[in-house]
Amino acid sequence: MKRWTLILTVFIALMVGMAMNLPVGQAESGQETTAIYVLEAVKAMRTVYAAAVIEKAKQDGVMPKENWAKEDHAIMLPAQFVKAVGREVRNFELGLLGIHPLYKSNKPQTGREKEMLDLLAKGNKKVVTFSDGKQFKGMSADFAILQGCADCHNTHANATKKDWKIGDFMGAIIFRMPDQNF
Numbered sequence: 001m002k003r004w005t006l007i008l009t010v011f012i013a014l015m016v017g018m019a020m021n022l023p024v025g026q027a028e029s030g031q032e033t034t035a036i037y038v039l040e041a042v043k044a045m046r047t048v049y050a051a052a053v054i055e056k057a058k059q060d061g062v063m064p065k066e067n068w069a070k071e072d073h074a075i076m077l078p079a080q081f082v083k084a085v086g087r088e089v090r091n092f093e094l095g096l097l098g099i100h101p102l103y104k105s106n107k108p109q110t111g112r113e114k115e116m117l118d119l120l121a122k123g124n125k126k127v128v129t130f131s132d133g134k135q136f137k138g139m140s141a142d143f144a145i146l147q148g149c150a151d152c153h154n155t156h157a158n159a160t161k162k163d164w165k166i167g168d169f170m171g172a173i174i175f176r177m178p179d180q181n182f
C-alpha cells in the first residue's frame with residue numbers, strides 16, 4: 001500500500017502548492033484563474049490515477065473497488081480519489097457533482113450550482129466559474145469517456161439512471177473557495 005500513499009501525498013502537495021502560489025487577487029479574474037487552474041490540476045490527477053495507477057494495479061491483480069478499504073487487493077475508484085483529496089485540502093473544497101448522482105453528497109448544494117450544472121449539460125461550455133453566496137466556484141464537465149464509466153454507474157445499487165452510454169455528460173468536478181470580494 002505504501003506506493004499508493006506516496007503517490008497520493010505527492011499529488012496533494014502539488015495541488016495545494018499550486019493553489020497557494022496562484023494570483024488569488026481581489027479581482028474576479030484572479031479567482032477565475034485560480035478555479036480554472038485547480039480544476040485543471042484535479043482533472044490531470046484523476047487521469048493519472050485512472051490511467052496509470054489503476055491500470056498498473058490491475059495488471060498486478062489489484063482492482064478499483066468502492067469498498068476498497070475493506071477488501072483485499074483493492075484500491076479506490078477515481079471518484080473516491082478526487083473526494084479523498086478534497087477532504088485533505090484546507091482553504092477550498094473539491095468534489096464531484098452528478099446529474100443522476102449515486103450519493104446525496106454528489107448533488108448540487110445550491111440553486112446556482114444546479115443552474116450551472118444544467119448549463120454545462122447543454123454542451124456549449126466545458127468549464128464555468130461563478131460567485132455563489134460567500135463562495136466562488138468553478139465546475140468542469142465530466143463525461144463517460146470509457147464504457148467502464150457507464151457500466152459501473154448503470155449497475156450500482158443506488159443507480160437511478162441505468163442507461164448511461166459512452167460520451168454522456170455525467171456531471172462535473174467542482175471547486176469551491178471563499179469569495180475574495182466578501
Ligand code: HEC
Pocket residue numbers: 064065066077078079080083096097098099100101102103105106142143144145146148149150152153156170171172
Ligand atoms: C467501478 C465503478 C465506477 C467506475 C468505473 C466509475 N465510477 Fe463514477 N462513481 C462510482 C461511485 C461508487 C461513485 C460515488 C462515489 C462517492 O461519492 O463516494 C461515483 C461518482 C461519480 C460521479 C459523481 C456523481 C455520482 O454519480 O455520484 C461522477 C460525475 C462520476 N462518478 C463519473 C465517472 C466517470 C466519468 C467515470 C469514468 C471515467 C466513472 N465515474 C467511473 C463508481 C464508478
